[in-house]
Amino acid sequence: MSFTAASAMGKALVGVPVTQTKSFRQMRAAPAGRRSSKVVAMAGAETAVAVATRWALAVPTMYAVVSFNEYVTHRWFQHAEFNKTDWMKALWCKVTGAEVAPKCDGGGHIEHHAETLDDMSLKTDPKWLKSEPAKMLENSKYRGTAFEYDITGLMVLQMLPTSIPILALMGFSAPSGMAIILGAVAIHAAVWNSLHPAMHGMEDIPLNEGLNVPLPLAKMLRxxxxxxxxxxxxxxxxxxxxxxxxxxxxxxxxxxxxxYCPEEEWYAKARMPAGAETRDPYPAGEYNRRLQERAEKGTVAAELVDGVELELEPELVSA
Known part of the structure; x- marks a missing residue:
């Protein structure tokens, strides 16, 4: 089914309404000019309501679609659970004709987890920085925390298979549907970039490198x-x-x-480092400052957990 056909069907389902509210005999009895003007006015008003309803429903619909796509990417690609899910690998082989499914490496995300302490700061100890997992993050300016434009572009492509059929069935035209998809991805990227890099102590990503909101607005949102x-x-x-x-x-x-794990459950399992209680939740630039502190003093007291540096956790970096 084409986008146009699906859109036409969607408009019928969502409700481009029937505008004739009088009987045929009543319509014939009314003067032609008055009759046509009333029909046009009613049609315009009711169509406007249907259009407004459709656009209003697009907001929660796209939230759900983005939530689904974010979840799938984060769980099965970034955390490489695809490698452990037999039915997904079998489906991949059936669709692509490949004999063996590819192995996901998570794109550096698993290594990002190994680098992150429970207060969301990033480790800077020499043993970690010399490890193979840490070396995988060296070419990432934001150490895997930001959505640069190339990542945002990939998310647009990922969103198409799930978004287009839904928006078409809702009655949106192809241009309107694409505008909604691009808008949803842009908002997601801006929220991510105003939240995620800074909470991990990386610099705020500028607009020339990735979608973001102005820093004053980001500080208000936080x-x-x-x-x-x-x-x-x-x-x-x-x-x-x-x-x-x-x-x-x-x-x-x-x-x-x-x-989903609520705060009261995960907090009891947290191993907070020494600097957690006084740490700014969004200490943009913290990572580079700690590297400098370690170079000068040989240690960063705020990173110590029970007085020692945390060891590398192998299960986080072996997908």
Whole structure:
């Protein structure tokens, strides 16, 4: 079914309404001019309501679609659970004709987890920085925390198979549907980039490198309940070794698929380093400052957990 055909069917389902409210006899009895003007006015008003309803429904619909795509990418690609899911590998081989499914490496995300302490700061100890997992992050300016434009472009492509059929069935035209998809991905990228790099102590990503909101607005957003909710949810994801709370910007699918872990459960398992209590939640530039501190003093007291440097956790870097 083409996008146009699906869109036409969707308009019928969503409700481009029947505008004739009088009987045929009543319509014939009315003067022609008055009759036509009333029909046109009613049709215009009711069509406007249907269009407004469709656009209003697009907001929660796209939130759900983004939540689904974010979850799938984070769990099965970034955490490489695809490698452990036999039915997914079998489906890949059937669709592509390949004899063996490819192995996901997570794109550096598993290594990002190994580098992150439970207060969301990043380790800078020499033993870690010399390890093979840490070397995988050396070519990433933001150490795997930011959505640069190439990542955002990949997300647009990923969103198409799930978004286009849904938007078409809702009655949106191809241009309108594409505008909605691009808008949803842009908002997701801006929320991610105003939240994720800074919470891990990396610099705020400038607009020439990735979608983001102006820094003054980002600082305002970080004080809202929404960002506080996202922050705690993502902290739980790290504390639980990347096995819970896969959604970052659009929580939802975790609640549906049973992978949500509330704060009261994950906090009891956290191993907070010495600097956790006084740490700014969004200390942009912290990572580079700690590298400098370690170069000058030989250690960073804020990174110590129970007085020692945390050892590398092999299970986080062997997918």
């Amino acid at each position: 004080k809202t309940g929404y960002y506080n909710w996202l922050y705690k949810n993502h902290t739980g994801h790290h504390v639980m070794s990347g096995r819970m709370n896969y959604n970052v910007c659009c929580p939802g699918m975790d609640h549906i698929l049973g992978t």
